[in-house]
Amino acid sequence: MTKKFEDIDLKIEKLVFLLNAEEGNPGIYELTWELGSFDLAIEDKYKIARIILTEILQEDLVILEKYKDLTLNERVEIINKKEIDNLLNNPVSWYPCNEILSISLTDKGIEYLNIEMPKYRDRISERLDNR
Structure with missing residues (x-):
């Protein structure tokens, strides 16, 4: 059965995204992949990813970093919050090509997860088992 945006528990997905950042996020495209366990339209996956990503950035739970490539060995810069909308409006930012945008947990994000x-816990375990 196809789900809709309204069927997704954004609180749970927010925690999943933060766990993704804790594990070492290889790029924000990974956030749409996290939603792959749901039978959602691609537009809804990007809508959810953008909403949650914007929220966790604005709440200072994560920082958005630009890396030279997928190895995440060479950070180019930490993205200023004022630039977030422009980057997220650019479709290239969401794909693993050229420079990579990645999220990392802040101390505030670690505290939030704790x-x-x-x-x-039970709902997160159930959700992650469905990956």
């Missing part, structure tokens, strides 16, 4: 994960 507080919120116990509350949603």
